Amino acid sequence: MKRQNAPTMKDVAREAKVALGTVSKVINGIPVGEEYRVKVEAAIRKLNYEVNTYARGLKMQKSNTVTLIIPDAVNPFYASFAHYIESALYEAGHFMVLCCSGAILEKEIEYLNMASQNQSDGVIALTYNDIGGHVPESLPLVSFDRIYSNAFTPRVASDNFAGGVMAVEKLLECGCAHPAFITFNSPYPGEADKRKDGYLHACSAHNLEPVYLSTLSDANLVCQITDFIRHHRRADGSLAFDGIFVNTDYNAYITCNILREMGFRIPDDVQIIGFDGITKFGITKDLYVSSICQPIPELARTCVNMVLAKDKGLLPSLTLLPVSYRYGGTTRK
């Protein structure tokens, strides 16, 4: 319930003693006679007039609004992504409607329909389901990371393959002889799966025997990691690997805790590199673990540029942005 008695264009026209259309032109920057413009602008100021976005939206069929769908805003990666999407949208004169789907398909579909219904100018989605079949036509969609069954949804992601390779190389540089890999992939395919490919590629390039834990379920995360480590423990208690690349900072953090609890020192006995570049409190420079960092601000800006692009026809179907390594205490300097 808003702006009950807010002045309308009509009021401005009456106040300025000009025609309705003239007011509209002034507001939309269409040239009118100088004297008219001045009168209209004075009236606008006097009445404190603001255009009614709904009337305009009804006419224009657009809302200056973009919908962002993420699983939640509590996970710092998603939160940070949302933050930079908002900034980029603001720069472009748009608003962000933030939808937290809980990674539930039904909710994602519901949000998608709402976005269409609300004349959202586009949707940026980071989901764990295939929403490809549920995207209303003519609703521009940009996907972060995920591949949808949808005919043509442009995708933006970090260069995960390069990140995987980089992790191994850094581990070797830091003195590791045998880096392992741990991942818990979402069952839904995305670019993040390439972290493993990068790891395997780097192993083969360096003539190393890959050792990894790779499952589709993160149920019993701690048990799975613990079992993996135990399984690669030699008779003398030492490990078959001296470094681990873990697919996310969060999982890397968990892995560190488990290793420490088992009596290993980090980075002395085992070095760890995570992925994402999550910082403590979001605002410090402190990483939880040494990490391959995703360029979140650039990723966000790219998504926004694409979803707002005039000619969707020219959009690349996949855009990969470079990652970077940062020391975070779990590798040797």
Add this chain to the structure above:
Amino acid sequence: MKRQNAPTMKDVAREAKVALGTVSKVINGIPVGEEYRVKVEAAIRKLNYEVNTYARGLKMQKSNTVTLIIPDAVNPFYASFAHYIESALYEAGHFMVLCCSGAILEKEIEYLNMASQNQSDGVIALTYNDIGGHVPESLPLVSFDRIYSNAFTPRVASDNFAGGVMAVEKLLECGCAHPAFITFNSPYPGEADKRKDGYLHACSAHNLEPVYLSTLSDANLVCQITDFIRHHRRADGSLAFDGIFVNTDYNAYITCNILREMGFRIPDDVQIIGFDGITKFGITKDLYVSSICQPIPELARTCVNMVLAKDKGLLPSLTLLPVSYRYGGTTRK
């Protein structure tokens, strides 16, 4: 640019061979004859019709949208707040437009105007400036924590005073003899200032000499804390206090780092209690420090209920929700 050729109510009416008004009634749940309802519903499904929110908004002067203004979505407290606001809004059939102001007054004002212009049904604000004078009339505003110069803005906050008292009592329970206090308040007044009042109150209740650092600027945070600690160091190197209540988890975390760097053990030499209840990665149960936790989900729900309340006249001007203590490794068990 959305739903270019989307079917309108008119199309549905034609398809169902009923009058326009009848379709409207079916959609809005106003009773119509069974046979009509069935026909209309069939037509809606067939045409895949969806109401045009802009046309409806133009008529109804409402948008089912609530604007949340926070400084940023990177800070985990704000992010989590935003998350739970979104959930509560979703439950109530509303959308959240998230605005990150960077704590910049001009941006806050701009967002406020936009919210009004976009027919937002209300605004929930967590700001560091007095936006009281800039709230368009008839735009329902609920403030988290801050006191605005605005005539009557309902405020929701944690019971910070009780939190301050609780922090001291917990410290004493855990064996502290002399708890100190560190705070960096925003220059803009809010309920969070009461943390200090709670500390002072508890000190006087327990006959303790208060020792505190309390400034309005968080510039040179680290220097200020370091100086404070040095200043209270006795000739033998020990400290004049054996516990510190710090006004936020973030500041508490910084304080811990400084103390450790100076050679103090936590919690053996000094126990620390923060405020907020921020967890690592947002999704673990691990706190950064022992903390007085704010009930973020309840705070969010309360804000939403208030901003959506039909009769704003009955709204309490201040609602204080209880906080709780949680162990986070920086106190003795």
Add this chain to the structure above:
DNA sequence: CTGTTAGCGCTTTCAC
């Protein structure tokens, strides 16, 4: 109960 109709506030022809 149903159907007709008058706007909501704005943009945009199209005469002038």
Add this chain to the structure above:
DNA sequence: GTGAAAGCGCTAACAG
């Protein structure tokens, strides 16, 4: 150049 007038898709008031 300006200004009158026709809708955009919907709701609600009112007449049947």
